[in-house]
Amino acid sequence: MSSLDIFTGETIGTAVLILLGGGVCAAVTLKRSKALNAGWLAITFGWGFAVLTAAYISGGLSGAHLNPAVTVGLAVKGGTAWGDVPVYFAGQLLGAMVGALLVWASYAGQFRAHLTDPEILAAQPAEEGMVDQKTAPQAGPVLGVFSTGPEIRNVAQNLVTEIIATSVLVLAILTQSTIGGVLPTDPKGPGVMGALITALVVVGIGLSLGGPTGYAINPVRDLGPRIVHALLPLPNKGGSDWGYAWIPVVGPLIGGALAGGIYQLAFA
Structure with a gap:
């Protein structure tokens, strides 16, 4: 596949991933949303369906990595050329930012209603100096729609949680018989089932390991938004x-x- 195919596929696919994944966070969080307070199950399944949809859309172009951690794992495994890694990263970051903008556009009225609601404003520190830097360092009331945050702020634990959860995700992808990612270049064959399996793995990670940090498991899913x-x-x-x-x-x-190293040691 060409660099243009990779960049285009990853941009479109990651934009869809963040649109639908961030969209379910907005739906559950924001005032005047019909899904307000739908809960963690809605979020985990929403992100799983987001992965599934994005993978099917972009798999034929780029292999549907949609995640720099997946790209790195595949490069370590040997299924992706290291020279293509920056192209994947660029498309993924751009797509994540586009997806976040689309979430904002879709929920613009709800963002406005939420952020001007007296009850929401009363729950925020009145001044920057009132924020406890160890527990809530300037995380705004709608930041959770865009990115993740820990329930207990402990650098070592938060980092280890993300490492473990992402290792599970990437190892599950690497051990599928696919070409280049979640879907092969020709999305006929085992890669189609692989996308479904990966989506269910994401749901499982969210249910099992998402509690401490909100399970970013994807650098651009967090950084771009x-x-x-x-x-x-x-x-x-x-x-x-x-x-x-x-x-x-x-x-x-x-x-x-x-995960790439584990694959080389145990499965290659």
């Missing part, structure tokens, strides 16, 4: 919690590389 949150002119949006932002980037990349 976090950048968009920082740039959007949302009233009373609060901070983007950049002090935590490196963990859902570094942890999944380590997890992807670790």
